[in-house]
Amino acid sequence: MIGMIMFGVALVMLMLGFPVAFTFGGVALFFGIFAEGMDLFAFMPYRIMSVMQNTVLMAVPLFIFMGVVLQRTRLAEQLLTSMGRLFGGLPGGLAISTILVGALLAASTGVVGASVVAMGLISLPVMLAHNYDKRLATGTICASGTLGQIVPPSIILIILGDVLGLPVGDLFKAAVMPGIVLIGLYIIYILVITRLKPQTAPAMPPDDSISRGKEIRDALLAIIPPLALIVVVLGSIFTGIATPTESSALGGVGAVVLAIIYRQFSFKMVWDAARDTVSVTAMVFAILIGATAFSMVFSYTGGDYLLEEWLLMLPGEQWGFIILAMLVILVLGFFIDFVEISFIIVPILAPVAEALGINMLWFAILVAMNLQTSFLTPPFGFALFYLKGVAPPNVKTTDIYKGILPFILLQILVLAMIIIFPEWFGMSATY
């Protein structure tokens, strides 16, 4: 029960505005010492060490570095505004460009801290400069930055494959359609909302001094270099030159090369970019360390056993089970992170699902869809904190909380579609 009370206290403390990372750490500290004594924290060096040796997380500083360099050299702005221009008088062009770039990044990394922050650096200033509604802009970035969780290669799917004993290749294949549908729905949503409320995402003003033909040609020309960089990053993964993590270094070095080509390079630029990268990376990892202290206290005070007990009370009939299981994961996703859910919750649900004759591949995709939502649900959605961490002061936490809601609804819609019409996604609900 201590774990549950701790969540409530942390929520209240967060509202006071003290840095999120240390609020998590501090609250964990009090509850941990109270319940288990000081020595519980002897585990902390091990937990920090496991973050240090989790080389997949190296993508965080490397992608952020790429994002900062692209931003400082204004190449990101050039990419997005040119893409936006291609959409001509269509409102929402920048948002759609953001989703497309996010989808490309998603196919390279699955690390949310890396892609949300990089997307935030690349596209938030551009959208705000073009008078986009703050909520629409931040919602778009958080949602498209989190796509990497479902779009393969994805860490969630690899973990689920391990926990459920399913071949990773099958999971990757099964996740492609849901990923595409999700991206498609995001774009449709932008098109609809900008039709209803054009002022939330103004169209790029057409350049009257040149013809539309020339405008398109200029835009295409301007897109090529930064887009080529993204293609290099992706291409290096697809051709096996680099692992997804390593590809982020190619992105960073590539961005510097672009800066040289565009005569934007200076050692000061690189040094400033490194400094920004260190600040933002530290913000992300401080949250990870605070959160690991938090989850340590949660589980060592018996929170994990309590969850197990609750889960064993789920109904034993197919539809009731699926719907309640999805609700439980969605609600838990508000509070605890996907690795914990994959390792604690899924193994409890899996045997029940198997006994009901549920197709485990389908079940895994449902869980994965659901888990990527957990990064986005207020109040503890990490993607929201990460974006807040790089957003200008006039973007409030509440803007981000409100901005993400429509996207969460879309994700739940896709989840419902996979549940009701698995055949649309090339799957079946049962064997």
Add this chain to the structure above:
Amino acid sequence: MRWIIKLDEGLAWVSKVCGWVACIAMILMAANVFYDVLTRYVFNDVSIAMQEMEWHLYSVVFLLGIPYALRTDSHVRVDVFYTNWSQKRKAWVNLIGALIFVVPFAYLIGFYGYSFAQDAYQMGEGSGDPGGLPHRWIIKAVIPFSAVFMATAGLNMATYALRVMAGDKEYEGEHSAGGLA
């Protein structure tokens, strides 16, 4: 008051040095990963030592970055109420938070991190993989070092809050990560 200003500036300098080291590590790490990809793909050569150096550098980036980011107020806050509060009220939040959250948290990590690194030193721990890096204690020792600097940065947060209360300094808007985006 004067000694508080002196102390505040001294502590700020410590965090800045951390940031400086982290920046160097950041640039080296990007170069290191790039080099490893290049040698593997072009020269078909792999060095486990160089591969391990990647995560050594990456650890330095965030472990020393955390105190630096405390100094630059780059750690994200939930600003539902915080932004609208007066300088004085913000100072109280930061003063109390620094003293009851940051410093004790850093103390525990440092205390247990020290024996963690010391144990590795006594055993002469190194990598178990072919051609891996020796002296694992060095990178493990970065954990207690980071904790010490986290604690000094926490004290620095407190001294800064005192200066704000005295009207000598102000919080410049609310700038998580300096409003980088």
Add this chain to the structure above:
Amino acid sequence: QDKFTLKLAETWGPNFPIFGDTTKRFAETVEKMSDGRLTIRIDSANKHKAPLGVFDMVKAGQYDMGHSASYYWKGKVPETLFFTSMPFGMNAMEQYAWFYHGGGMELMQEVYEPHNMLSFPGGNTGVQMGGWFRKEIKSLEDLQGLKMRIPGFAGEVFAEVGVNPTNIAPGELYTALERNTIDAVEWVGPALDLRLGFQQIADYYYTGWHEPATELQFLVNKRVWERLPADLQEIMRVAMRTASYDMLVHSQHENAKAWANIKQDYPNVQIKQFPEDIFQAMYDANKKLLTEAAEDSAIAKKIIDSQLSYQEQSRAYTDISERAYLNTMAEVE
């Protein structure tokens, strides 16, 4: 009568097949045999987050017990390497004989004692497979510059014959193999390899030589052990030994099942054996590395000598019993 609860940290995640079943069986046996006086609480890697910190945590007393593999501590205490499995070493039966009757346990305690721990055999995987390769290895030439995920001592042997051992995060292993970032992956055996999906992307599954009898390990903090009454110590001993034996037969069972599945569902998978010149080169490399290890440490020399002489004697008998029988079977089938 006093009741005891021992906290056990395992290197594996919760519900990790075979390995995790071993600790669960052990805990059940202990609880039943002691009529509830001794309870084992198992914490998996998702809880303690330190799969390779089990040694340190048991040593420091943060956990009373651990379940792991001895060769993971090679970077800390090099001599721990020898208690898991050695390339071209003993098979499971020979190795158990060495542990329990040939002086192996005594040598193992000698290595662990200074670290305030007792170590017991903790279950065996049997012969591990040699790994998944995307192209066939026909000669030593084919191994030159081959990028392979192969950690530890076996990695050193591979490195000696020209392979490039490469580190890849487990989460990226599948993608790395699929996209030829690396050429080969060594994991465990059919039952566990199947879960990672390598059979979908690699056609050549090589037979093993590098880990002929991978033994897991129970670690017990010495002070905790000494606090237990003699009858509970004996219950622990019996339960650990039973759990180990159970794991060996359970591995055989699950691997046989998984292999049947692979044969049926993935006809692309071909079983291969390295050609003789490769084996010879690796055999020599292994010998050279062992000689070096023996020169570095007196206790390593003692262990290596004990293992090699025991293996020689034991193998001579295996040759006229197990091997002779399998050869006979091969002739009549």
